[in-house]
Amino acid sequence: MLSLIAAASAFAVAAALSGTAGAAEPSPSEGSQRYVVTGPKTAAQRSQVASTGAAIDAVRGGAVEVSAIPSEVRAIKRFGFTVRRAPAEPAPGPSASAASYHTFAEMQQEVDSVTAAYPQITRKFVVGKSYEGRDIIGIKISDNVGTDENEPEVLVIANIHARERLTAEQALDYLGQLTKGYGTDSTVTNLVNNREIYLMPMVNPDGQVYDMTSDTQPGRSWRKNRQPNPTSTGTDLNRNFAYKWGCCNGSSTSGASETYRGTGPESATETKVIANFVRSRKVNGKQQLKMFLDIHSYSELVLWPFGFTYNDTVPGALDADQEAAHRKIGQEMAAINGFRPEQSSDLYITDGTTDDWTWGDQRIFSYTFELGGNSFYPPPSAIEREIARSRGALLKLTDYADCPYRAIGKQDQYCAA
CATH class of the missing domain: 3.40.630.10 (Zn peptidases)
Incomplete structure (x- = not known):
């Protein structure tokens, strides 16, 4: 396990690189998209990804699946990780998901x-x-x-x-x-x-x-609540x-x-x-x-x-x-x-x-x-x-x-x- 001091140091670096601490807000038009990040193997490296503000959706197959806005994608890349767009959700077929x-x-x-x-x-x-x-x-x-x-x-x-x-x-x-x-x-x-x-x-x-009220299937991939915030919509309740x-x-x-x-x-x-x-x-x-x-x-x-x-x-x-x-x-x-x-x-x-x-x-x-x-x-x-x-x-x-x-x-x- 890393010490608390080491962890705090790592996160200070992460915040400086990602710009999530005290930086200007991204435009609300910077919509979140889903990506696959390759490179993070340890908890500390995954925490670097999370420190950018990206939501880690899943960890599997040696990769991290995230939902991220463009500024977060740029921050993840600055850590040296590879980022590519995730495949679209499969079409639900005749029996809609x-x-x-x-x-x-x-x-x-x-x-x-x-x-x-x-x-x-x-x-x-x-x-x-x-x-x-x-x-x-x-x-x-x-x-x-x-x-x-x-x-x-x-x-x-x-x-x-x-x-x-x-x-x-x-x-x-x-x-x-x-x-x-x-x-x-x-x-x-x-x-x-x-x-x-x-x-x-x-x-x-x-x-x-x-x-669930999406014109496209299977859904909007919406995570947060619907309460307006100072620059966009929604708070991550968790x-x-x-x-x-x-x-x-x-x-x-x-x-x-x-x-x-x-x-x-x-x-x-x-x-x-x-x-x-x-x-x-x-x-x-x-x-x-x-x-x-x-x-x-x-x-x-x-x-x-x-x-x-x-x-x-x-x-x-x-x-x-x-x-x-x-x-x-x-x-x-x-x-x-x-x-x-x-x-x-x-x-x-x-x-x-x-x-x-x-x-x-x-x-x-x-x-x-x-x-x-x-x-x-x-x-x-x-x-x-x-x-x-x-x-x-x-x-x-x-x-x-x-x-x-x-x-x-x-x-x-x-x-x-």
């Missing part, structure tokens, strides 16, 4: 249908409103769903990046697992009886609607949380960038809604949420904190047992879905992310799944296959909410009544 994914309205209809069919164990609620006024929908799943019981809680969110449509399908499938399996599957029944599970299938509804916000060259100050961090922590409407919900789960000063998952796509990864530093542990924020428990649970989940398990910063440096905040600020054991599919828009034939891979991993995460330290055999030390 977009038609196979839930629209925002269809998601609401499905949630309404499920909660009507399983009223004893599900409850729909509105977490808050998006910037454009859409409902951010939540579902609570538990045996006594109308009562706030003294049970460990789990929060799963999806579709924080609009174009990552498979993530909402995974979340809705998880809802189906928990409801259809209740009373017939002993594992599911036990979890629903002994947990309070909160699910938010589309936390960026404005971006999702915009992405760079806008109030823990180490903008600390470490893991996001951009450019409003045109895909990783624009916002004007300040929680400046994006949807970020504030999510964070307020998490804060609301503190009862008598104690956080009831014990496990958190943010579902993304498409690199086939299981990630855990921290993203802002290469260090495995951070004094006062992530000690050896906390890191070991995170790592062990991550490895167990990855053994189920076949993904690669690693600390978030082993991929590249980020700041202001969901799971850095949920752990760093709220001490909720936190994970990100990067689903598979080789695209933001997998063809219809791939959807069921890809979501099936993580069904067991989601149940594993839910199971560990009673005591994550069970994973390292220290439940008596940390979780004794």
Whole structure:
């Protein structure tokens, strides 16, 4: 692992080369395009790419796939890496890819249908409103769903990046697992009886609607929310949380960038809604949420904190047992879905992310799944296959909410009544 001093030095150089720190904003007309970057092999080199403000979409086959505006492409080239345009998304064919994914309205209809069919164990609620006024929908799943019981809680969110449509399908499938399996599957029944599970299938509804209302197939490849910023449109919600916000060259100050961090922590409407919900789960000063998952796509990864530093542990924020428990649970989940398990910063440096905040600020054991599919828009034939891979991993995460330290055999030390 690199030291914090070395990392800070590298990022200072990166900022000077990329011009993302204090430089003039690129024109909003500098549209983001997708590219393949060859040359970055290590976390430090991938972090150089990310330091330009480019969004790293996937890491595979010895290359990094990014979404970047022209100024970011120029900065990546100054690091000595090769950049070429990515191939266009394949044509969806007669069965349009977009038609196979839930629209925002269809998601609401499905949630309404499920909660009507399983009223004893599900409850729909509105977490808050998006910037454009859409409902951010939540579902609570538990045996006594109308009562706030003294049970460990789990929060799963999806579709924080609009174009990552498979993530909402995974979340809705998880809802189906928990409801259809209740009373017939002993594992599911036990979890629903002994947990309070909160699910938010589309936390960026404005971006999702915009992405799906494209004249071209399969979509607009829109990532951010739809809130205007000083020079363009949209904030990257997954760079806008109030823990180490903008600390470490893991996001951009450019409003045109895909990783624009916002004007300040929680400046994006949807970020504030999510964070307020998490804060609301503190009862008598104690956080009831014990496990958190943010579902993304498409690199086939299981990630855990921290993203802002290469260090495995951070004094006062992530000690050896906390890191070991995170790592062990991550490895167990990855053994189920076949993904690669690693600390978030082993991929590249980020700041202001969901799971850095949920752990760093709220001490909720936190994970990100990067689903598979080789695209933001997998063809219809791939959807069921890809979501099936993580069904067991989601149940594993839910199971560990009673005591994550069970994973390292220290439940008596940390979780004794």
